[in-house]
Amino acid sequence: MNKVLVLHGPNLNLLGTRQPEIYGRETLNDINNALYEKAAVNGWDIKALQSNHEGGLIDAIHAARDDGTAAIIINPAAYTHTSVAILDALNAFEGKVIEVHLSNVHKRESFRHHSYVSLRADGVIAGLGSQGYLAALDALIRGAERA
Ligand code: CA2
Numbered sequence: 083m084n085k086v087l088v089l090h091g092p093n094l095n096l097l098g099t100r101q102p103e104i105y106g107r108e109t110l111n112d113i114n115n116a117l118y119e120k121a122a123v124n125g126w127d128i129k130a131l132q133s134n135h136e137g138g139l140i141d142a143i144h145a146a147r148d149d150g151t152a153a154i155i156i157n158p159a160a161y162t163h164t165s166v167a168i169l170d171a172l173n174a175f176e177g178k179v180i181e182v183h184l185s186n187v188h189k190r191e192s193f194r195h196h197s198y199v200s201l202r203a204d205g206v207i208a209g210l211g212s213q214g215y216l217a218a219l220d221a222l223i224r225g226a227e228r229a
Pocket residue numbers: 092093094096097098099100101105157158159160161162182183184185186187194
């Protein structure tokens with residue numbers, strides 16, 4: 083069974099509680115449940131994890147190298163713009179990587195325009211809200227069907 087790791091970075095546990103005009107009204111549980119449902123319908127296995135710690139995200143990426151994970155969907159949140167360590171960990175992972183942002187980071191402050199993770203990502207989705215995660219999973223499923 084194709085296995086996908088979904089990683090959510092710092093503060094994304096607060097989704098649905100503040101700044102709905104930027105990040106929407108859905109909670110992280112809503113997003114994960116929609117992903118679990120889409121994965122199940124297509125016979126895929128999903129593991130979702132949120133961490134407020136850089137090391138927690140890196141440990142999860144390392145574990146994905148050894149457990150047969152085919153792809154990682156990651157919203158590194160603020161670590162997108164700062165973390166060479168997450169980039170290095172993703173560079174050591176051999177499967178597909180899709181970077182997702184709820185907001186269109188390119189319409190926001192200039193410090194959000196640069197992403198270390200984009201140097202590794204096979205695809206980047208920004209500004210589609212929670213639909214971006216489903217689009218990422220859809221791309222992975224369709225890509226595997228074509229392979
Ligand atoms: O648009 C995105 O998905 C971001 O990755 C979200 C990050 C931000 O630092 C990136 O530049 C773009 C911030 C996540 C914070 O999430 C919150 C959600 C609700 C309330 C407060 C923070």
